[in-house]
Every structure is written in structure tokens, then in C-alpha cells.
Amino acid sequence: AKQRGRNNFQFFTQALTDGAFERLVMENVLRGAVGRGELVLHYQPQIALASGRLMGFEALVRWNHPELGLVPPGRFIPLAEEIGIIGDIGAWVLRAACRQLADWDAQGFAVPRMGVNLSVKQIDDAGLTELVASALREAGLGEHRLELEVTESMLMGVPETNRAALNAIKSLGVELAVDDFGTGYSNLAYLKLLPLDRLKIDQSFVRDIGRDGNDEAIVRAIIALARSLGLETVAEGVEEAHQAEFLLREGCNLAQGYLYSRPLPAEALSFPMCFRRD
Numbered sequence: 001a002k003q004r005g006r007n008n009f010q011f012f013t014q015a016l017t018d019g020a021f022e023r024l025v026m027e028n029v030l031r032g033a034v035g036r037g038e039l040v041l042h043y044q045p046q047i048a049l050a051s052g053r054l055m056g057f058e059a060l061v062r063w064n065h066p067e068l069g070l071v072p073p074g075r076f077i078p079l080a081e082e083i084g085i086i087g088d089i090g091a092w093v094l095r096a097a098c099r100q101l102a103d104w105d106a107q108g109f110a111v112p113r114m115g116v117n118l119s120v121k122q123i124d125d126a127g128l129t130e131l132v133a134s135a136l137r138e139a140g141l142g143e144h145r146l147e148l149e150v151t152e153s154m155l156m157g158v159p160e161t162n163r164a165a166l167n168a169i170k171s172l173g174v175e176l177a178v179d180d181f182g183t184g185y186s187n188l189a190y191l192k193l194l195p196l197d198r199l200k201i202d203q204s205f206v207r208d209i210g211r212d213g214n215d216e217a218i219v220r221a222i223i224a225l226a227r228s229l230g231l232e233t234v235a236e237g238v239e240e241a242h243q244a245e246f247l248l249r250e251g252c253n254l255a256q257g258y259l260y261s262r263p264l265p266a267e268a269l270s271f272p273m274c275f276r277r278d
């Protein structure tokens with residue numbers, strides 16, 4: 001079966017124009033990716049703007065396919081959700097990310113927190129709380145070490161059952177961040193219904209800081225909103241020093257982006273990690 005998979009894959013790479021067939025092949029190859037150990041995590045640091053200190057990492061999954069190379073999540077996560085294998089991938093990501101944080105602990109590297117992205121299909125899964133609990137237990141992680149990132153659309157009109165699940169996860173000592181904040185719908189009612197810790201300001205608002213007064217106004221408003229709700233803010237996609245300066249001045253807590261580091265495999269990271277402002 002393994003051999004057949006390889007042949008199929010060569011077909012796929014040979015300029016196939018039939019989208020449906022390409023997809024079918026991709027599906028079949030992706031189904032085995034977890035079992036073959038082809039998924040890898042890259043880690044991107046989150047920095048406290050005021051001190052330059054490392055506050056945590058976000059784990060970002062990649063598919064390391066022998067022929068395709070490193071496939072970015074945007075090219076396989078939506079497919080994995082569609083064909084019903086996101087649960088397996090999500091469980092692997094959660095366990096691997098927790099294990100990595102525990103490994104850093106064992107090596108004496110002080111990494112306060114690990115952020116992991118959740119798919120909407122995982123929130124809908126009744127087994128999520130148990131999965132999170134077992135990942136924490138297996139890695140021996142205490143409270144406030146794991147943060148789950150959920151998007152606004154996943155929280156929109158969140159059913160009672162999902163709300164109960166998020167409360168249960170929260171009571172395990174897990175933190176919750178809203179990813180891509182500002183890009184979902186304008187209904188903010190979920191902010192008062194859910195036990196959140198952090199808002200991640202979407203990179204589309206951060207990109208044009210210094211060039212677009214409207215984006216700056218939106219960033220200011222998100223920071224003010226978060227502060228009045230007792231939430232922290234994380235700016236995503238910070239690439240330039242002047243953006244970090246603006247964000248610090250406006251009271252944003254944390255920053256993440258190429259200015260500090262691209263997402264990197266654990267073996268490429270160097271500790272201790274601290275980013276001083278000159």
C-alpha cells in the first residue's frame with residue numbers, strides 16, 4: 001500500500017489538471033500523514049513588548065512530505081477538516097506541543113506558555129476536554145502553561161454545549177485566546193459569555209500601522225476593549241520596529257512576528273530568548 005501511495009503521488013506531481021483527482025490523491029496521502037510521522041511543529045515566540053522577554057510560543061503545524069517538502073497548514077488543514085481527520089491531527093499537535101514545553105522545562109529553558117490552534121471541528125467534539133486533560137497529564141504540565149487559540153467564528157453563537165466544554169477546559173487551568181480578532185462578525189456578545197484570557201489582534205490591522213490611520217484606530221480600539229474586559233492583547237504579524245513601538249505606546253501586551261522570529265523547528269531555536277529594545 002505504501003508503494004502504491006508513492007506512485008499515486010508522482011501522478012499528482014506530474015502536472016495534473018484534474019482538480020478532483022488531485023484532491024482524491026491528496027486526501028489519501030494526507031490520511032496517513034500522522035501515522036507516518038510526517039507532521040512537524042514550528043514554534044514562534046511571543047514577546048512582552050514592555051520588557052522584551054519571551055512569554056511563550058505558538059505551535060504551528062507543517063506537513064513534511066517526502067516529495068512535496070514542507071506543506072503549510074493553509075494547504076492541508078481545511079482539507080483535513082473536510083475529510084474528518086482533523087481530530088487525529090489536532091490530537092497529535094496538542095500532545096506534541098505539550099511534550100515540547102515539558103522538554104524545555106527539563107532542559108532548564110524557562111518558557112512560560114505554549115499556544116495551540118484549535119479547529120472548529122475539535123470544539124464540537126465531545127472528547128476535547130478529556131484530550132486536553134490527558135495531554136497535560138502525560139506531559140506533566142501544571143496550570144497556565146497551555147493556551148488554546150480559537151477564532152471568533154468558532155465562538156459566534158456558541159452553543160451551550162460548546163460553552164460548557166470551554167468552561168471545563170478553562171477549569172483545567174488552560175488559557176483561552178481569540179485568534180484573528182477583528183476579522184469575524186461584529187457581534188461581540190461572546191466576549192462576556194466565555195472565560196477568555198487574551199485577544200490576538202489580526203495581522204491585517206498590524207500590517208499598515210504607520211501608513212493607515214484607520215488600522216491604527218482599530219488597533220487602539222481593540223486594545224481599549226480588551227483592557228476594559230480585563231484581557232491581554234497579542235499583536236500578530238509584527239514585522240517592523242516602528243509597529244512594535246506603536247503597539248507598546250498604545251498598551252498592547254505581547255507581540256509575535258517576523259521582527260522577532262519566524263516560526264522555527266525546536267532544534268533551530270536558541271535559548272535564552274529575549275528581545276531588548278535599543
Ligand code: C2E
Binds near residue numbers: 060077119
Ligand atoms: P494563525 O493561527 O493566524 O497563525 C499565524 C500565521 O501567520 C502563521 O502562518 C505564521 O507563520 C504567520 N506569521 C507569523 N508572523 C508573521 C509575520 O510577521 N508576517 C506574516 N506575514 N506572517 C506571519 P502559518 O504557520 O502558515 O499558519 C497559517 C494558519 O494555519 C494559522 O493561522 C492557523 O489558523 C492554521 N494552523 C496552524 N497550525 C495549526 C494547527 O496545529 N491546528 C489548526 N487547527 N490550525 C493550524
Ligand code: CA
Binds near residue numbers: 149
Ligand atoms: Ca493562531
Ligand code: CA
Binds near residue numbers: 179180202203236
Ligand atoms: Ca492569527
Ligand code: CA
Binds near residue numbers: 204208212
Ligand atoms: Ca489596511
